[in-house]
Amino acid sequence: MNSLLANVLDAHGGLDRWNQFSRVTATIIGGGGLWPLKGLEATTTPREMTATMLEQTASASPFGKPEWHSVFEPGRVAIETNEGTVINERLNPRKSFLGHTFDTPWDPLHLAYFNGYAMWTYLNTPFMLASSGFEVTEIEPWKEGDEHWRVLRARFPREIESHCIEQDFYFGEDYLLRRHDYQVDVAGGFRAAQYVSEIVQANGISFPSKRRAYMRGNDLKPIRDLLLVSIDLSDFRLE
Template identity: 45%
Template sequence: MTELLDIVVAAHGGLNSFHRFSSVTAKLHQGGVLWALKGKPTVLEDCHVKVDLRREQVSHWPFAPTQNRSVFTPDRVVIEDPNGHVVEELMQPRTSFEGYEMETHWSNPQVAYFAGYTMWTYLTSPFILKRPGVVTEEIGPWKENDQEWRRLRVRFPDEIATHSTEQTFYFDDRGLLVRHDYEVDIQGKNAAARYISDYVTADGIVMPGKMRIYPRGADNKPLPEPLIVSVDLSDFQFS
């Protein structure tokens, strides 16, 4: 029997197709209560994102109201002006969040760190689940809204910056990712459920057009409010 991970990778375009490219860019619109809670309600509301598909590096621009851009890696985040001069820099960024809760405000480099690792995880999934060091295991199915979804429990290695070491990915009967659970370690380990929809195909790769992220209760069910983050993506370009 074909392993679940092989099924879902094929459903999203296949590993061979994914490995043809080194990066993807997209237009990004974000909403939800998170950004105002962090003191950054509009800084990345409407922007572009570029994700490196081979190593964990992500850029967002512009950081409103400026034309500055971010360059995220797990160990260093910089904010650059349009001429490439460093405006702000944060080394070992994850340690800067120690003791933070949901309402703790973030600096621009901290926003860039969070936005960087989230978009890298989101826009390279499910293909990154095939990377060396990533451990996956199929667990029991989950029923929601008259549907039954197969699930993978995933453990990420320390060198990958992401929400939490252990996460759960849910797939529909087509093999498409429809839900993704994790704890946001950098803001008090808040439990979240990300819902994925409105898929489009770009250069043979199936990409999500819409994501909605809600709190996750102790019963593993999403809470109807608040909407923590909304993400709308368009104009995918692979290179």
């Protein structure tokens, strides 16, 4: 295993501890400028977000109506009632984004897909990087103010749905996550720098409780006036 990744995993609670669990749930509140741009109504209603670890599935509740929730899994996204009745679903959902640009409107299933794969990625970081199929290398460090952050570049396996194939993860001197860079292929490939902060612990595992994603310039610096997505997370539970 990459030596930096080994230190990162230990700093976040350790791979052995992580492997004791099969899913993680958190309460999330989202915001930012991306949602109105996509024709979606911004909501401050807290949601319960659950992501599994051994496979790539995720669910948000409520979704659309108080008695509905979203279902994300490879090759399928759906909105269902809490009793399991399918309200709407889409197979091969990634294909529904073909031709989309930064400001192409999304329907609820587009949102459910984006929300599902994105939150699965965030809640499984950094431990997913040790999974089979991920190619991880250390690249040039990054200077952020007075700090120097070490950077892992991860190439995702094709079977994992995420923002893009290649993503960068930045870590401080304590080996905790500070920033996550990617391009959003389902929205025209715009580049984002997501800053994370206010680390909390649940069952000995460390999670950022605040995430702020900004448009990223050609110089790799965030454009602070363009806050695309904000996510506040609380009440992490591992099962």
